Amino acid sequence: MSKNKILCNTGTVDLSIKDISDEFDQIINKEESRLKLSPDNADSGLAKLVLTLVELIRKLVEKQAMRRVDGGSLTDDEIERLGETLMKLEMKMEELKKYFNLTDRDLNINLGPLGDLM
Amino acid sequence: MDKMIYSILSVKKDPEKLDTLLRSLKGIAGADLYAVSSDQISAVVSDINRPDLIANNSNAIDYAGVIETLARKFTLLPMRFGSVMDSIGSINNMLVKNYSEIQNNLQKVENKYEFGLKVFCDPEKLMSELSLESEATNETLQTSYSEMKTSVYREYVNEKLKEHKKEEILLSYVDSVIAELTEFLSQLNTLKKIKKMTSAKNIIDAVFLLKKEDKNELIQAVEDFQSKYPRLNFILTGPWPPYNFVDITIK
Numbered sequence: 001m002s003k004n005k006i007l008c009n010t011g012t013v014d015l016s017i018k019d020i021s022d023e024f025d026q027i028i029n030k031e032e033s034r035l036k037l038s039p040d041n042a043d044s045g046l047a048k049l050v051l052t053l054v055e056l057i058r059k060l061v062e063k064q065a066m067r068r069v070d071g072g073s074l075t076d077d078e079i080e081r082l083g084e085t086l087m088k089l090e091m092k093m094e095e096l097k098k099y100f101n102l103t104d105r106d107l108n109i110n111l112g113p114l115g116d117l118m
Numbered sequence: 119m120d121k122m123i124y125s126i127l128s129v130k131k132d133p134e135k136l137d138t139l140l141r142s143l144k145g146i147a148g149a150d151l152y153a154v155s156s157d158q159i160s161a162v163v164s165d166i167n168r169p170d171l172i173a174n175n176s177n178a179i180d181y182a183g184v185i186e187t188l189a190r191k192f193t194l195l196p197m198r199f200g201s202v203m204d205s206i207g208s209i210n211n212m213l214v215k216n217y218s219e220i221q222n223n224l225q226k227v228e229n230k231y232e233f234g235l236k237v238f239c240d241p242e243k244l245m246s247e248l249s250l251e252s253e254a255t256n257e258t259l260q261t262s263y264s265e266m267k268t269s270v271y272r273e274y275v276n277e278k279l280k281e282h283k284k285e286e287i288l289l290s291y292v293d294s295v296i297a298e299l300t301e302f303l304s305q306l307n308t309l310k311k312i313k314k315m316t317s318a319k320n321i322i323d324a325v326f327l328l329k330k331e332d333k334n335e336l337i338q339a340v341e342d343f344q345s346k347y348p349r350l351n352f353i354l355t356g357p358w359p360p361y362n363f364v365d366i367t368i369k
């Protein structure tokens with residue numbers, strides 16, 4: 001295979017070769033983002049799967065809520081309650097991640113050709 | 119012994135050229151390559167023991183190397199690494215059963231190359247620059263705060279809203295770059311697949327299939343894009359065999 005397949009790369013953005021190489025590695029090597037379920041780690045594997053789905057739903061709810069706030073369709077009281085709910089949800093999620101020893105990166109599973117979940 | 123398939127290609131013009139080329143190449147684990155043909159199409163294969171079929175970098179590079187060398191001389195459809203059938207008879211059957219679909223795909227990619235374009239950015243820097251520009255023009259980020267009274271929950275919503283607006287601004291910026299790119303590609307009658315925001319830094323990940331003679335025009339266009347968008351890094355790669363533009367469900 002030809003050694004150099006890069007035809008054009010003259011950008012001046014302050015991204016080191018390592019940054020770009022890390023990006024390619026992240027795209028190519030999806031090991032970390034795969035769900036690894038086996039008899040030995042059924043608990044943590046299942047926790048990762050469930051928390052991933054909960055986090056996805058939480059982020060979708062948050063996005064939709066921000067759209068509504070931005071659209072001006074909520075009253076002051078509704079915004080107040082929304083803030084309280086979203087804040088508590090985020091805190092609870094942080095607690096659960098800590099409990100199961102998971103990071104944000106762990107919850108961003110790779111969906112193959114569809115890319116990352118979040 | 120199993121047969122590993124590297125690619126399916128059209129040999130209508132010069133079947134002997136293929137045999138000569140295959141004699142000069144080696145497949146995975148140094149195996150000899152040979153062609154299994156049906157009328158005007160051939161599958162390039164090598165013998166392989168199942169235990170030797172390991173998906174590692176070295177084998178993947180050897181596999182891709184065979185495909186690339188063949189692609190320089192023939193119109194071909196690259197096969198996915200690990201495409202294995204149990205006998206020459208099975209490969210022959212597959213070629214016969216899928217003959218018209220294979221021919222259609224070969225026609226689609228004839229005299230064309232695939233190119234990849236990845237666009238990177240420094241996400242935090244880009245987002246804050248775009249937000250500043252947006253604030254300067256329409257003050258959308260500012261008004262949402264000042265109108266609201268303060269409480270812990272409201273401040274939380276304000277922060278989230280600020281993030282949300284920054285993301286919207288970034289997405290709209292990426293969409294505008296993609297729209298311009300798409301307009302240029304449509305002039306070249308190019309097939310394309312474009313994904314956006316595949317990661318925080320990789321904001322556009324695209325592949326194009328275009329005529330071999332349009333290669334220099336594409337390079338020039340990407341250089342022009344780079345000058346126009348200095349906050350982004352455009353990386354164009356290729357030419358590649360048409361990995362992303364073969365659409366066959368093998369029967």
